[in-house]
Amino acid sequence: FPELDVSTPTVGEKLNHKHNHYRQMLDNILAGYCLPEPYHLMRLRDVIDRFMSSLRDPSLPLLELQEVIASISGRIPLSVEKKIRKLMTLYERNITSVLAQFPSQQIASVIDSHAATLQKRADRDNFFLTTQGIVQLVQRYRNGIRGRMKTAVHELLRQYYEVESQFQLGHYDKCVTAIRDKHKDDMAAVTATIFSHNQVAKKNMLVTMLIDHLWSNEPGLTDELSTTLNELTSLNKSEHSRVALRARQVLIAAHQPAYE
Known part of the structure; x- marks a missing residue:
């Protein structure tokens, strides 16, 4: 288990260190290392806001x-x-x-x-x-600060998709067998994938909040990330329906003509 640092960076800490701290917290959540409720949800919104704010800072x-x-x-x-x-x-x-x-x-x-x-x-x-x-x-x-932001969001969404796309084959046991066959010589990868998936509900919160934050604050980026968002809409299991629906809604809204 990685050492979970859930502390808030000190006020005097440099922005780049704070940014790395927030990114590590989001990576840990996507890896399945989540706080229990009600602490997870309370913490998550704040971390996403601070992470995105740090990316915007010139x-x-x-x-x-x-x-x-x-x-x-x-x-x-x-x-x-x-x-x-x-x-x-x-x-x-x-x-x-x-x-x-x-x-x-x-x-x-x-x-x-x-x-x-x-x-x-x-x-x-x-x-x-x-x-x-x-x-x-x-x-x-x-591609400037905006390009860096796009890459950072893409990486987080891809982390989610790369794990959860492996649980689309039907029954859970069948998916686990396929993952084991894929990583025959790397049981650590099998364990990490299953461990991450076990926290899918909390990961869903992260992804939907991230998409909502983008749509509210950087609507142009949702269009640029359409390929990544389209991948999320392809997730067809009920446990992913919240993420797939939100991605689809944002994609549709992004392509609607603006009112004159």
């Missing part, structure tokens, strides 16, 4: 990048670090502007440009290995 990518840079400072050329820090400063200066865009492409260009000057393959490989954390971060934000 300072999140800056704080994440500052942490990565601090961990590799001195191991990358000073010229590269200076150029990246300059881009970070420019972004921080304009962070309150609605036009402010996290400089993902520019940071990636700094890394690629320096790599192109390295003659030895070993030097290039070492440089890319050292800057891997930066590259992964800028890829996460390559």
Whole structure:
């Protein structure tokens, strides 16, 4: 069992650490590690609101990048670090502007440009290995803060679907047998899947709340996530009906023309 940390992050904690904490709590719920009621429902709404709020905050990518840079400072050329820090400063200066865009492409260009000057393959490989954390971060934000939010929600919905889609074959025992056959050499995966499914009712709350939050606060994203939501509508067991119905309702509403 993972150690369940259900505490609220301290007020002085940085936003990126709070964000990671909320994401871990949601991942734990989807893995089946849920609080008993009435605590689960009370906690869930707050965690989803805080998680989505942290994703909207323009300072999140800056704080994440500052942490990565601090961990590799001195191991990358000073010229590269200076150029990246300059881009970070420019972004921080304009962070309150609605036009402010996290400089993902520019940071990636700094890394690629320096790599192109390295003659030895070993030097290039070492440089890319050292800057891997930066590259992964800028890829996460390559479509801006909104793109990062879309990816995060997609990952959570997929976690739910990947487990619950394995319980569509009819009787529960038949589903378990199919899961065991699929993971013959990995009983830990079998156990984790069954353990997660046992909390399907509480996971349903998470998914429906997440979809509702999207529809209320980011209606445009529901259209962009239509493929993921369509997968949820394909779940045909009664225990998934609440999620399938909510996904279908939101998809229909997203495609209705706006009133003039």
